[in-house]
Amino acid sequence: MTGKPAPGRAASGRAGMESRWAAHRAARLAAGLPATVREEQGRKPDRFTDPAIEAIWIDRAEAAGVIPSGCTSTQRRRTAFRYAQAVTAETSRRAAEKVTTPLTGTDERIAYYEAEIERLASAERMDRRRADEHQRQREAAESILADLLFREGRE
Template sequence: MSARPFDFAAAGRRGAERRWAAHRAQRLAAGLPATTREAQGRKPDRFDDPEVERFWMQRAEACGLFDERDTSTQRRRKAHRFAAAETDAYLSAFATASGAAAAPSDRDVMLAYHEREIERLTEARRIALRNAETHLRVRGDHEKALADLIEAGAE
């Protein structure tokens, strides 16, 4: 009879589950998700329903938004942003229409998508430039400290 070696990882998982069982039960009784990770949910670059995701992926691909080098995550993010842009185009079309509202054309939807992408990328550029300035300043501080240490020598 060969005895299996003790699995320390499994024992640790069981212990953690026992320690947190009361906390999870308390959260569930309060109507909250069992863990804070579950409360945070999925990232907003994905759809909750696979059918909805499939629809928007096909719609974005039909509009030519995907590059052949895009990963599946990049495609899902583009489709999600495209869905938000199309929703905005419909909302603005219905808000400005008096009486019978006409659905926006594909051109209007693409205009809304590209405008939103320009805004998003402009904000990302602003943040990147701010970070680059900070990095350059901190690098200068380190260079000054290094020069001071070299100048001081081995005293």
């Protein structure tokens, strides 16, 4: 006897399950994946790959006032990412045009809101296309239904 209490039924079941899945976990880790699919589906960096950089951009976006109050953490991260994209794009555009003055906070906010307008306009165009297609399909279904009902009434 080892002096340890006998493992309970649940503990022995967990140990058996761990041993059965050990090879699968090792293969996933060797492939560079998380150990389980559940871990893979868990919270991931939403847009940024480095949490330190994410924190910097969230702070900058909050300081600029572009993150609305009451946002969830996901909404904050996504807004900060879009802010970072807009500021980076504006910095690149200025570098290409050889503008030497640094971006001010106002310039950053202008770049962000211009990018947001473009993003939302694009989303609106896609929504309109989907709505038009849905209307076309609905009208086709209504036409077929009317034909079927009219034919049923005549037979």
